[in-house]
Amino acid sequence: MENISYDLITALPEIVIxxxxxxxxxxxxFLKPANRIAIYLLAQVTLLVAAYxxxxxxxxxxxxxxxxxxxxxxxxxxxxLMIYLGTSLIFIYSRxxxxxxxxxxGEFYALTLFSVVGMMIMVSGQSMLxxxxxxxxxxxxxxxxxxxxxxxxxxxxxxxxxxxxxALASGMLLYGMSMIYxxxxxxxxxxxxxxxxxxxxxxxxxxxxxxxxxxxxxxxxGAVPFQMWVPDVxxxxxxxxxxxxxxxxxxAAFAFVIRLLVQALPSLAIDWQQMLVFMxxxxxxxxxxxxxxxxxxxxxxxxxxxxxxxFMMYGLMSASTNGFVYAMFYIVSxxxxxxxxxxxxxxLSRKGFEADKxxxxxxxxxxxxxxxxxxxxxxxxxxxxxxxLGFYAKFTVLQAALQAGYLWLVVFAVLxxxxxxxxxxxxxxxxYFDDPVDHNPIAAPxxxxxxxxxNSMALLIIGLMPEKLMELCIYAITRSLS
Amino acid sequence: MLNYxxxxxxxxxxxxxxxxxxxxxxxxxxxxxxxxxxxxTRWVALIGGLAAFLVTIxxxxxFNFADGGFQFQEGFSWIPAFHINYHLxxxxxxxPLIMLTSFTTVIVIIxxxxxxxxxxxxxxxxxxxxxxxxxxxxxxxxxxxxYVFWEAMLIPMFLVIGIxxxxxxxxxxxxxxxxxxxxxxLMLVAFIYLYMNTNSFEIVDFYNYQMPLNVQILIFLAFFAxxxxxxxxxxxxxxxxxxxxxxxxxxxxxLAAIALKLGGYSFLRFAMxxxxxxxxxxxxxxxxxxxxxxxxxxxxxxxxKDMKKLIAYSSISHMGFVTLGFFIxxxxxxxxxxxxxxxxxxxxxxxxLCVGVLYDRVHSREIKSYGGVANTxxxFAxxxxxxxxxxxxxxxxxxxxxxxxxxxxAIQENFWYAFLASFTLIFGAAYTLWMVKRVFYxxxxxxxVAALKDLNQREFLILAILAVMVxxxxxxxxxxxxxxxxxxxxLLSHLMQSKLPVGMPxxx
Numbered sequence: 001m002e003n004i005s006y007d008l009i010t011a012l013p014e015i016v017i018x019x020x021x022x023x024x025x026x027x028x029x030f031l032k033p034a035n036r037i038a039i040y041l042l043a044q045v046t047l048l049v050a051a052y053x054x055x056x057x058x059x060x061x062x063x064x065x066x067x068x069x070x071x072x073x074x075x076x077x078x079x080x081l082m083i084y085l086g087t088s089l090i091f092i093y094s095r096x097x098x099x100x101x102x103x104x105x106g107e108f109y110a111l112t113l114f115s116v117v118g119m120m121i122m123v124s125g126q127s128m129l130x131x132x133x134x135x136x137x138x139x140x141x142x143x144x145x146x147x148x149x150x151x152x153x154x155x156x157x158x159x160x161x162x163x164x165x166x167a168l169a170s171g172m173l174l175y176g177m178s179m180i181y182x183x184x185x186x187x188x189x190x191x192x193x194x195x196x197x198x199x200x201x202x203x204x205x206x207x208x209x210x211x212x213x214x215x216x217x218x219x220x221x222g223a224v225p226f227q228m229w230v231p232d233v234x235x236x237x238x239x240x241x242x243x244x245x246x247x248x249x250x251x252a253a254f255a256f257v258i259r260l261l262v263q264a265l266p267s268l269a270i271d272w273q274q275m276l277v278f279m280x281x282x283x284x285x286x287x288x289x290x291x292x293x294x295x296x297x298x299x300x301x302x303x304x305x306x307x308x309x310x311f312m313m314y315g316l317m318s319a320s321t322n323g324f325v326y327a328m329f330y331i332v333s334x335x336x337x338x339x340x341x342x343x344x345x346x347x348l349s350r351k352g353f354e355a356d357k358x359x360x361x362x363x364x365x366x367x368x369x370x371x372x373x374x375x376x377x378x379x380x381x382x383x384x385x386x387x388x389l390g391f392y393a394k395f396t397v398l399q400a401a402l403q404a405g406y407l408w409l410v411v412f413a414v415l416x417x418x419x420x421x422x423x424x425x426x427x428x429x430x431x432y433f434d435d436p437v438d439h440n441p442i443a444a445p446x447x448x449x450x451x452x453x454x455n456s457m458a459l460l461i462i463g464l465m466p467e468k469l470m471e472l473c474i475y476a477i478t479r480s481l482s
Numbered sequence: 483m484l485n486y487x488x489x490x491x492x493x494x495x496x497x498x499x500x501x502x503x504x505x506x507x508x509x510x511x512x513x514x515x516x517x518x519x520x521x522x523t524r525w526v527a528l529i530g531g532l533a534a535f536l537v538t539i540x541x542x543x544x545f546n547f548a549d550g551g552f553q554f555q556e557g558f559s560w561i562p563a564f565h566i567n568y569h570l571x572x573x574x575x576x577x578p579l580i581m582l583t584s585f586t587t588v589i590v591i592i593x594x595x596x597x598x599x600x601x602x603x604x605x606x607x608x609x610x611x612x613x614x615x616x617x618x619x620x621x622x623x624x625x626x627x628x629y630v631f632w633e634a635m636l637i638p639m640f641l642v643i644g645i646x647x648x649x650x651x652x653x654x655x656x657x658x659x660x661x662x663x664x665x666x667x668l669m670l671v672a673f674i675y676l677y678m679n680t681n682s683f684e685i686v687d688f689y690n691y692q693m694p695l696n697v698q699i700l701i702f703l704a705f706f707a708x709x710x711x712x713x714x715x716x717x718x719x720x721x722x723x724x725x726x727x728x729x730x731x732x733x734x735x736x737l738a739a740i741a742l743k744l745g746g747y748s749f750l751r752f753a754m755x756x757x758x759x760x761x762x763x764x765x766x767x768x769x770x771x772x773x774x775x776x777x778x779x780x781x782x783x784x785x786x787k788d789m790k791k792l793i794a795y796s797s798i799s800h801m802g803f804v805t806l807g808f809f810i811x812x813x814x815x816x817x818x819x820x821x822x823x824x825x826x827x828x829x830x831x832x833x834x835l836c837v838g839v840l841y842d843r844v845h846s847r848e849i850k851s852y853g854g855v856a857n858t859x860x861x862f863a864x865x866x867x868x869x870x871x872x873x874x875x876x877x878x879x880x881x882x883x884x885x886x887x888x889x890x891x892a893i894q895e896n897f898w899y900a901f902l903a904s905f906t907l908i909f910g911a912a913y914t915l916w917m918v919k920r921v922f923y924x925x926x927x928x929x930x931v932a933a934l935k936d937l938n939q940r941e942f943l944i945l946a947i948l949a950v951m952v953x954x955x956x957x958x959x960x961x962x963x964x965x966x967x968x969x970x971x972x973l974l975s976h977l978m979q980s981k982l983p984v985g986m987p988x989x990x
Contacts, residue, residue: 365601365604365645369515369604376637380637385633385634385636385637385663386629386630386633386634387630387634391630391633395626395670395674396564398670398671398674399564399674399677399678402671402674402675402678403678407671407675410671410674411668411671414667414668414670414671415664415667417663417667418660418663418664418667421659421660421663422656422660425640425656425659425660426656428640428641428644429644429652429655429656432641432644432645433644433645433651433652433655465561466561467560467561467562467563470561470563471563474563
């Protein structure tokens with residue numbers, strides 16, 4: 001018999017963050033605008049405390065709470081720590097940007113923390129209902145964050161688009177879940193999995209439910225053919241919000257896919273594998289080819305995200321433990337690269353100027369060789385050129401796909417990676433081969449410069465020594481899936 | 483007790499030193515970046531380059547000439563999760579190329595002394611780092627380690643052409659990068675395939691892995707995609723003239739002298755020993771491509787108006803001899819091909835430096851901008867004519883030795899191969915000497931030529947060193963052939979053994 005205090009301890013990091021988010025919202029009312037830095041510090045401390053709790057209460061075994069609707073396993077803890085880290089970086093990178101645009105308010109931090117809780121619940125959901133609640137908490141916070149700059153017409157439009165399409169996707173997901181529930185009589189991940197063993201796997205209702213679930217997941221990940229929202233929302237949102245949307249929630253979405261497809265519906269693997277193959281291939285084509293035509297950096301990174309999701313799916317579609325490990329490695333690498341990339345856009349932005357066009361990077365090497373070098377690492381890492389982290393990310397997922405026998409799909413992905421390299425090279429061309437148009441000095445807080453430097457150099461250093469990160473992913477997946 | 487500074491440690495890690503001394507020197511140079519005081523940067527770069535060259539000398543002095551296997555081996559487990567090792571080692575084929583690399587880097591640094599004025603530190607650092615990475619390619623015995631060096635080397639070259647290149651540099655450098663990347667990624671797929679079957683990335687394990695012919699052919703073609711682009715072989719050579727024309731002098735020198743050899747070397751290290759049956763099966767195809775490169779590209783070179791483009795096409799034609807030498811599968815051909823690679827490293831470097839000397843003064847690479855240069859620059863003309871003779875394969879120069887050996891080897895295989903290949907000796911002489919005639923001889927063509935000043939001491943020094951090397955290798959190539967002999971014999975005996983599995987059905 002489980003008791004309530006055990007439940008509360010298992011979910012302690014989530015509880016701490018929720019309480020602190022509400023506390024921040026309240027404190028904000030009593031603070032003068034000049035003292036708002038306190039809010040920022042509080043939010044950072046919250047993440048630190050949550051990280052401390054997650055780290056110290058970690059045990060390698062799996063524990064369930066709240067009548068088996070919530071799970072704490074190795075994958076959940078590792079991903080949660082990554083989410084704290086990513087969010088903390090977002091806070092550091094976005095502080096000055098928000099201050100200059102009058103968005104440095106309690107709402108940003110409270111909403112972001114709520115979205116973090118949403119992600120954590122997605123990561124730890126053991127029932128379809130918990131998973132769905134987590135997803136909605138994340139999505140609603142993000143819709144509001146995109147619209148935070150009320151008077152910005154573009155941002156409002158992006159928020160509207162995001163909300164309408166996001167709600168549609170949630171609806172589909174829920175519809176699919178209801179069909180699975182109807183067929184298995186349970187919402188619990190483990191029970192669904194057991195109920196489906198030996199069942200007639202070709203049952204059309206199950207397959208139909210699966211199609212809806214996969215569509216909903218694909219929307220959240222931004223995979224083709226559900227990618228339409230990605231470029232518009234990325235471009236329209238204020239850059240700080242784009243950075244948030246494009247980075248850490250992908251970790252949660254990855255866990256979501258693992259929980260729903262791998263843990264709940266392993267008996268339907270043959271069916272969802274085919275769907276993932278289809279989406280992975282299309283995502284890589286559309287993402288890479290369309291990115292070439294972009295002039296807006298954020299839009300280009302949006303298409304780049306689509307292609308990265310496609311590559312990540314190469315790991316998932318092999319439906320092997322190795323494949324999941326490599327997909328996790330890919331998504332973690334992707335988050336690190338994306339944060340560094342958007343961090344650089346934020347660093348180059350200043351009051352009244354968004355450095356979100358590709359031309360804005362012109363001549364960066366002459367303005368600041370160090371920052372140009374950091375961006376060079378980020379771009380080569382995204383293109384998958386060794387010795388950067390991005391190389392190992394691509395190398396491992398392609399290896400998983402090859403092991404699963406998809407030889408020609410791997411050759412195809414490799415050809416697409418060459419097309420992808422072109423638009424990353426174009427950025428490097430702007431930075432190194434062109435003369436600067438903009439001669440303003442780069443003004444950014446020192447903490448941001450240092451952290452961005454570490455973040456970007458990490459892509460190179462982990463690229464040289466990927467062993468530790470790989471071990472972490474192996475640990476997380478094998479402990480949770482055994 | 484491990485003492486990193488003891489001579490024992492040094493001699494057991496020479497290859498690591500050869501790779502990392504230039505890389506670290508390059509990083510150190512970046513810290514001296516100050517365009518107001520470029521001389522500090524230049525001296526630091528030169529000292530770094532010389533140090534990097536000196537640490538490769540023990541590779542020759544401590545070489546065991548009787549051993550055809552990998553020497554100076556060292557290594558540790560790098561990424562155990564994938565069985566990837568940091569495993570270095572070099573045989574008689576790799577070591578001449580390693581020494582050529584570190585030697586050329588010193589030449590490039592000196593040649594850039596007064597020529598490069600903007601962002602000196604980045605220029606010097608690019609070449610030093612690139613030098614280390616290319617030595618890494620030549621000495622890696624683990625496929626992924628090799629691949630990392632191979633790809634990483636593209637990054638500095640991409641920047642060198644793009645930052646310091648000519649007017650159309652962006653097109654040229656992106657073309658260069660994407661062409662090479664496409665080929666290399668297919669090679670990576672082949673590596674992963676081999677890994678899945680051998681559970682190792684060690685090259686030696688790949689050598690011992692047996693495969694049916696159709697698999698071997700696919701593997702060979704994947705390698706072919708990577709290496710043929712790099713060499714470059716006809717018809718995937720089109721990036722090279724573009725890259726050469728736009729690259730700064732140093733970039734052209736490194737491209738021609740070393741980067742092309744990466745492709746040639748890799749055929750010997752990977753494609754042929756890993757898939758020997760496919761190599762035999764496709765040898766006719768490879769020989770035809772080589773002969774097209776030798777004859778057809780030589781004709782293309784004949785009609786070039788731009789000196790750099792002419793030398794670029796001449797490089798492709800000369801590299802045709804290298805691939806021809808590989809795929810006739812005899813000792814003479816293979817050894818000739820290796821001599822040709824080293825010799826072409828010196829000659830093409832010298833030719834590009836000569837064009838650089840003229841370009842720095844007149845700022846034109848067009849042949850028609852010149853005429854009668856010998857009247858105003860007699861010393862320079864003497865060097866240029868020597869290198870032109872070497873390029874056309876005059877006996878007594880290094881250009882003769884390699885080509886002659888390959889032609890002798892080809893005759894043993896098929897008279898017509900040799901017949902067609904010897905044609906280049908005529909065409910090669912035609913396009914090179916015709917260029918020399920138009921540029922150096924005749925009346926002084928214009929006021930710019932009349933105002934030319936002869937070589938300065940720095941230019942004299944580098945051309946003199948290269949001239950000595952070209953003549954030395956031409957008159958007494960034995961130190962080089964002694965070095966390669968055992969390795970070539972061992973490689974050939976491996977190539978002659980079929981790797982087809984016995985009694986196994988063929989099929990993927």
